[in-house]
Amino acid sequence: MLPLLLLLLATAHGLEETRSVPILASSSLGGLTTASTFVLEQPRCVFTNVQEDTVIWLVVATVEGMHTFNNSVAPGTPERAFQRFPTTASAYMTLNTTLLNYPCTTAPGAITVLRVGSETSCAKNPMRPTCNGPLPGPGPYQVKFLALADSKPVSETGWSEPITLRTAQPPSSIPTMGSGRSAGMIALTSILSILFAILLAGLVAMLVFGGLDACGGSSTLSKAEAVTVRRYNTHHVYDQPAARL
Ligand SMILES: *[C@@H]1O[C@H](CO)[C@@H](O)[C@H](O)[C@H]1NC(C)=O
Ligand SMILES: *[C@@H]1O[C@H](CO)[C@@H](O)[C@H](O)[C@H]1NC(C)=O
Numbered sequence: 001m002l003p004l005l006l007l008l009l010a011t012a013h014g015l016e017e018t019r020s021v022p023i024l025a026s027s028s029l030g031g032l033t034t035a036s037t038f039v040l041e042q043p044r045c046v047f048t049n050v051q052e053d054t055v056i057w058l059v060v061a062t063v064e065g066m067h068t069f070n071n072s073v074a075p076g077t078p079e080r081a082f083q084r085f086p087t088t089a090s091a092y093m094t095l096n097t098t099l100l101n102y103p104c105t106t107a108p109g110a111i112t113v114l115r116v117g118s119e120t121s122c123a124k125n126p127m128r129p130t131c132n133g134p135l136p137g138p139g140p141y142q143v144k145f146l147a148l149a150d151s152k153p154v155s156e157t158g159w160s161e162p163i164t165l166r167t168a169q170p171p172s173s174i175p176t177m178g179s180g181r182s183a184g185m186i187a188l189t190s191i192l193s194i195l196f197a198i199l200l201a202g203l204v205a206m207l208v209f210g211g212l213d214a215c216g217g218s219s220t221l222s223k224a225e226a227v228t229v230r231r232y233n234t235h236h237v238y239d240q241p242a243a244r245l
Contacts, residue, residue, distance in 0.1 A: 015154065024038060026041075047155050050149060050154050056101075135165060141165075142159045
């Protein structure tokens with residue numbers, strides 16, 4: 001009875017609002033929000049009453065932009081351009097894909113999340129207004145999925161809870177004394193390491209060449225000695241009977 005009622009309501013309204021809202025991906029993946037990105041669960045099995053070739057867009061808005069958002073403004077227009085967000089566009093639309101990519105059944109190991117803000121290459125390119133570029137600040141942002149069939153909105157999710165990103169520590173808050181000292185320590189350590197390496201190399205060279213010389217010299221000497229002594233003895237022993245004769 002309730003689905004039928006919802007369907008009737010949607011038909012009357014012209015736009016079906018699913019009861020789902022985008023949610024941040026579960027924390028088992030790690031790094032879910034950074035200073036310029038966040039990770040959402042894909043809207044799988046959310047749009048069930050629309051054609052398979054319906055295009056699903058992600059809408060990212062400021063909290064004010066969410067309140068004034070107009071579903072009929074087409075993606076890719078200046079009002080929805082990532083490059084103008086959040087100054088002259090209070091929302092942008094990105095990550096468009098057909099419904100086929102959000103099936104209900106999930107293959108094992110399949111990626112079921114979306115990283116918002118992961119595309120750096122197009123962030124400054126006004127020719128790519130639907131760029132999934134890094135978010136311009138900590139937010140808060142609110143997002144929803146909007147389904148367009150033939151560029152007409154046919155279905156949507158509700159808006160997410162406000163999403164606030166991590167704030168990067170501003171460089172001025174890092175104490176200069178500490179960084180100066182650590183830089184000095186690094187330099188000193190490097191110099192000491194180099195000196196030690198040179199010393200070690202010298203020591204090794206001394207051992208190797210010194211050892212070779214000593215080794216070669218002593219062996220030659222002992223061989224020569226042995227030969228001389230043997231010869232001397234032989235001659236001595238051989239000569240004696242000859243002398244006696
Ligand atoms: C929404 O946008 C469409 C297309 O730009 C426009 O025709 C319509 O008047 C807008 N609706 C509101 C309430 O601003
Ligand atoms: C997304 O939309 C842009 C601009 O309308 C289009 O060029 C691109 O092919 C679309 N991508 C997908 C995956 O549908």
